[in-house]
Amino acid sequence: MQEVHILWTSEGMSCDGDTVSVTAATLPSIEDVLLGLVPGLPKVHLHNKVLAAEVGEEFMTAFNKAWHDELGPFIFVVEGSIPNEKINGEGYWTSMGNDPITGQPITVNQWIDRLAPKAWAVVAAGTCATYGGIHAMAGNPTGCMGLADYLGKDFRSAGGLPIVNVPGCPVQPDNFMETLTWLLYQVAGLAPMIPLDKELRPTWLFGKTVHEGCDRAGYYEQGDFALDYNSPKCQVKIGCWGPVVNCNVTKRGWMDGIGGCPNVGGICIGCTMPGFPDKFMPFMDQPPGATVSATLTGAYGTLIRKLRGITNKTVNKEPKWHHNRPELTSGYEPRQIF
Template sequence: MDLYIQLCQDPQYGGRLASVVLPRLREFFADKDSRKPPVIWLETTGCSGNSVSLWNAIGPDLGQILEDMIDLRYWNFLMAAQDDRAIELLHNTAAGRKNRFILVVEGAIALNERYTVVHRRAGKDYSALEMVRFLGRSAQHVMAVGTCASFGGPSAAHPNPSRSVGLEEAINRKVIKASGCPAHPDWIIGTLGYILMFGEPELDEHGRPRIFYGETVHRRCTRRSFFERGIFAQSLGDPECMLRLGCKGPVTGADCPTRQWNSYVSWPVEANTPCIGCTNPGFPDQMEPFFEPLPERDEQTANPVNPCHLVKSRITRRGGRL
């Protein structure tokens, strides 16, 4: 377990996560003489951005994930079965593999059930809320992928006529969250691999794996030295710390600086864009305006404050939703 965590966190394995995860999964399944676990991936109120992100995985790629990691039973984004056959496969898996399948949800859950009908069966419409409650009762593990599924995200942004919320709030059971808008492929694959071999990973205060979300973006930012010396960018494109241009890195848990994006070649700050806090509870509303700095004074007392502590305390005080 410790070796798995160490390798997943090691930046030198960027692009080669398959060399870490897949051999161990093969050994695990062989030792346990067990089959790959059934997985139901349900899209609800979202944009499919996390599905696209996972499609862009390169180590392992999607083909390796399907061959070596999981037995994919339902994913409307990627499955051969259509129409009633696909829906029956979904319901039969939930009924026949109770407490033996993994439910992955992408997208927020609309409490207003006039929104997000995910399918129709025998003449009856099934809403996202109805399905996640039905599947959540039967799943061995429940995983939220992306910030919408984790905390509501953009789907729950003001004025939120659908009354969208994060998955955990909708089903009232513990959910392992891989937040991000979208989530990095490694966050999804690494979390899923850990669940398959060891069960629930160690989670932070927001229910996210500490493997990937245990440190802030600010901690390992490539511009951290400028922050320490009090040298700040004045406009986009300047090479210094972008805290005063609205960077939310000090209050955002993610390993983007070391893991990087787009086949491990860059990340937002390296592309001269401030971190917008997309993995956070309260994103996007409470991270906006994106290009205005975090508060430097308490709104009530006008006393100087550490902006990191101020924003983090608000997130924690309201149970992860600002």
């Protein structure tokens, strides 16, 4: 396959933060992909309004062509949660472009209906598109949902793939670009089926918890806890959900290895998770189980810390045979020659 288009709508309920985040990717960068600098990838054309030179109807040309089967193979990226247009009263919640005949706005939902079944792959970028996110929290007026809630979890694209979810608020840029790169290799016939978990996330990116990669996990294990936000110690007592959240930013940072919430003092509030935000609120309260685990770890950790303190003193001293006296005390025994 020689050329692939990426049709990216950020017109779901969103802040465009995922688009902005992806401009910081380095593994690979979006520029490297578009300039054809990644060996083996097909030529890629990106259509994203925030990054596009075209505006208005000119920008919409590729979307219209894809709808009429005139574009060629494309990956459809959806950013932002999907409102329920069945409850929009006499208006609409969100749209992209106007119908040239009626002049009426074309809703994002209509674009999803038109393009998702024709796309070689469909990717939900960020927590809003994957699981609804902030817009879909309890009490929202739009009936928002994630893409798999809208299309159904059994949806299959023209390439035979389920929806590919890359959550994160915003999406971690290299997580997104690695996923896109896998799909582009898959389009080119150079990669097997992308491995996804039951929440449709790439397994190699979301298979571990925040806690398992956290710089502060050593403090947790020793029962040494922060009691305020001005501490380098484990933050579980001040609201960190890291032990039960699937996210890799403690391993790879927010951008180019820098940051990663708990590593740099931010409690994990579970922004990659299907239950976010409602199941993690109120933020900054102790997560369920934190008191029990912190108490148990606290008792064990106090003893371990003491023992490690003794060992630490020992290993901080040089061996006693390092001296300048006129005698050898290293234990060297010359070989006897018979």
